[in-house]
Amino acid sequence: MTSSPAARSAASGAGKPGAKPGTPAPAALLAWYDRHRRRLPWRAEPGRQADPYHVFLSEIMLQQTTVKAVGPYFTGFLARWPTVSHLAAAPLEEVLSAWAGLGYYARARNLHACAQAVVARHGGRFPDDEAALLALPGIGPYTAAAIASIAFDLKASPVDGNIERVVSRLYRVAEPLPGAKPRIKALAAALTPAQRLGDFAQAMMDLGATICTPRSPACSLCPWMEPCAARAAGDAALYPVKAPKGEKPKREGAAFLAVRADGAVLLRTRPDKGLLAKMTEVPSTPWGPKPEAPEAHAPLKARWRALPGAVEHVFTHFALTLKVLRADLHATAPAPEGHRWVTPDRFDAEALPSLMRKVLAHGGIE
DNA sequence: TACACGTGGTG
DNA sequence: TCACCAAGTGT
Known part of the structure; x- marks a missing residue:
């Protein structure tokens, strides 16, 4: 019964009138997210708006860094510097010592510079504008889109490692990274719905972090199992294709x-x-x-x-x-x-x- | 475009 | 053990 084509179609959300079979439907991912979203210290409760400063702080810390490692640093920073103005007023040396152990220390220097720029340019409030966010120190294309969507629910398509993996498998992108980045970015943008932008971005990341994992993806639990090209081919773990790395001196x-x-x-x-x-x-x-x-x-x-x-x-x-x-x-x-x-x-x-x-x-x- | 830039966890 | 990986950015 539940294995009938119609039932699978309905479960994936791809069975709506007008939706082509095999097209990943945002509704299916969002329904999965509503049931399985991770509870994280920087996330707002369901239906609530996230604090832009919390989103900013967590996004900078999470660059190339695991959720587990970030947890105590995020909590500590927030307790010590509750607002972006507090952070901007702190001596850089204190920010660096609080960051010590987390790695990629340019992030901490840019975090501090960014807080000061938010105060100087925007009166201490993060701009609800992707381009203005991108112009701030330490905020690149990913983080600007992440803050725009998660904190302000604006139309934006952040593409991090999780989303690269999800999209490359959905479409079985053969071109290796990093060359495939523009194509993956375009595919991700085409998938992005008009509503619930923040939830959609976080749903993509949660999917990549918990189901569509690098080594052994749990395809049978995936809300996008049906439209996924790599799942159909049975080779999801081969994606994303990456250029070979040189030896470490x-x-x-x-x-x-x-x-x-x-x-x-x-x-x-x-x-x-x-x-x-x-x-x-x-x-x-x-x-x-x-x-x-x-x-x-x-x-x-x-x-x-x-x-x-x-x-x-x-x-x-x-x-x-x-x-x-x-x-x-x-x-x-x-x-x-x-x-x-x-x-x-x-x-x-x-x-x-x-x-x-x-x-x-x-x-x-x- | 390619490389510099940290750290801790994992299969 | 060790290569790979984790919510990338700046130059």
Whole structure:
């Protein structure tokens, strides 16, 4: 009975008069979303309008970052800076230290700049206009469309990794990413309904995150099973097609862990630009293909001893092996120019990336 | 267009 | 173990 063509058609929402068989119907996805939507800290209750600042904050944090990782950061930021005006008034150093551990630190710098721009250009209210959103720092095509649709219910088609996957499977897009992005964007825009824009965008993302997953999609549970070309072909897991990736280079270096008798560690702030810009670091040699002789790079004269083992850390575009050299100094040792002594109880006020936490832990600090 | 830019989880 | 992946943007 329920497996009859008519029943399947009706269940997919594709059986309405005028709808071609095999056309993914927004109504079917929205009906699924109404039953299975995820409850997330930044989401409004069903039928309620989301706070644009909450949407903005979550969207920036969620760029290339898992929902699980974002959760506590979102809650913490919102408690500390309840509105975009509060965030704009905060010192950048505090924003960076609150962001520490979440990665992609340019996001935090742009988040802060964006908050200030919202105050300066728009009186502290996010513009309900995709083009104006796109003009703000840190907000690209995806995030502008996401805020426009989710916070303001405007007609916009955000395309993130989830939606790329869903659409590439629906239409069995053979062209590899990233070349296929324009086509996928156009297909996604053509799917977008005229009503419930925010729900539709979030439904697409929830579908990608919970049903249309990268490895083993749960096609049998999908509201768009019937119109999906990849499901029909039985090869959904092969999409999206991606261009092959190059090999990840290796870099090596040595970190100087200077520890004072009172437990303070010698730290400094990284340069304004480049990797981990403006974040706190343990002084180190440059990181290169070959390890350099460390002596010339030591921040101060001391008896440096190599600790056993090394710290391994994988960045997006290279893998790093850091030896750790430790020196113990008396409690009155002065900090060299550009450096500072920081006791472990003050680490939370520092913008310490995970790599530097690893270096400290390798030396038995904390 | 292609690369720089973090981190933690997973099959 | 390790390659891949997660609500991308800036240059």
